[in-house]
Amino acid sequence: MTDSSWCPKCGVYIFTYKGAGPHHCLPQFQVYCDEWNSIDDPCSVYANTAQDAAEKFADRYDADGDYTVVSGTNIKVKVWKLGEEHSAGTWFEVGGAPVAQYNAREMDYDDAIAMDVKAE
Numbered sequence: 001m002t003d004s005s006w007c008p009k010c011g012v013y014i015f016t017y018k019g020a021g022p023h024h025c026l027p028q029f030q031v032y033c034d035e036w037n038s039i040d041d042p043c044s045v046y047a048n049t050a051q052d053a054a055e056k057f058a059d060r061y062d063a064d065g066d067y068t069v070v071s072g073t074n075i076k077v078k079v080w081k082l083g084e085e086h087s088a089g090t091w092f093e094v095g096g097a098p099v100a101q102y103n104a105r106e107m108d109y110d111d112a113i114a115m116d117v118k119a120e
């Protein structure tokens with residue numbers, strides 16, 4: 001029996017199985033973005049690496065805005081580990097792209113003709 005679930009703190013999916021050790025949350029990073037916050041009030045992001053934190057921040061930034069990053073506007077962020085000074089941080093330029101997804105469904109001949117699709 002498993003009771004795997006999302007960690008409410010760091011957001012990773014925790015697979016619970018016999019012999020699995022206790023979950024350890026991802027490291028916490030601080031992220032500063034000029035258009036979002038001040039460097040003295042950074043955003044906390046749980047992530048594997050500083051680069052991962054920059055990308056996760058962009059996802060949060062986009063979700064609360066107009067999806068400007070995936071629409072082609074890059075943002076500049078500074079990332080550092082929680083507990084360190086921001087002067088020790090690393091700058092990242094973060095871009096994105098919308099991901100295309102296609103779905104096919106069967107349609108009958110009459111519907112195909114109605115859509116002007118060549119059905120022969």
Ligand SMILES: [Zn+2]
Pocket residue numbers: 007008009010011012023024025026
């Ligand atoms: Zn966790």
